[in-house]
Amino acid sequence: MNNIYSDYYRMYGIDKLSLKHKMLPCTIAPQVRHFILIRKWQATNSKVKKKLLSFKMKHLKKESLVDILPQTKLGLGIYMFHTGIVVVNPNAVLGNNITLSPGVTIGKTVNKYTGFSEYPTIGNNVWIGSNAVIVGNVTIGDNVLIAANSFVTKDVPSDSIVLGNPAIIKSKKNATEGYINNPVKV
Numbered sequence: 001m002n003n004i005y006s007d008y009y010r011m012y013g014i015d016k017l018s019l020k021h022k023m024l025p026c027t028i029a030p031q032v033r034h035f036i037l038i039r040k041w042q043a044t045n046s047k048v049k050k051k052l053l054s055f056k057m058k059h060l061k062k063e064s065l066v067d068i069l070p071q072t073k074l075g076l077g078i079y080m081f082h083t084g085i086v087v088v089n090p091n092a093v094l095g096n097n098i099t100l101s102p103g104v105t106i107g108k109t110v111n112k113y114t115g116f117s118e119y120p121t122i123g124n125n126v127w128i129g130s131n132a133v134i135v136g137n138v139t140i141g142d143n144v145l146i147a148a149n150s151f152v153t154k155d156v157p158s159d160s161i162v163l164g165n166p167a168i169i170k171s172k173k174n175a176t177e178g179y180i181n182n183p184v185k186v
Helices: 005-010 018-024 031-041 047-064
Strands: 065-069 086-088 098-100 105-107 125-130 133-135 144-146 158-165 168-171
Touching: 005 031, 031 047, 031 065, 047 065
Parallel strands: 065 086, 086 105, 098 125, 105 133, 125 144, 144 158
Antiparallel strands: 158 168
């Protein structure tokens, strides 16, 4: 599968753009178009192309409501099933097959002892519910389901469910089973 279209696959379940979508890019969900532009930006070394793609992303942001810069380390298969403001700090790291719901914030904190900024690292096959906030130097393991409105400021082991504010972590084998649709095989 073409890495540039891995997010398209997560949304639509097909490997390549259909003839309809090739002819009418506006029929692709705006958040998917945003991720395609990010991946194209990451794949090119041309400063001119990067500038053009950045311009397109800036204007698409009003429609997609995605605030993710192209410098962000994104795994394959980022999925947003609804349009809604999603903010990801460009220093955060996201794994493969991440599902982002509307209102998600993945951001930094500043360590009060060192003064250094700290950012989250998110594993593979992670489902993040609406209005969840993940901040600071935290590591989210693989196969983690973060429930809506959760506030995560501590590490979460693989195969867990996270609930509430402050976050409560419960161990659950295959926590995201049935939640990660059309996973990209890496």
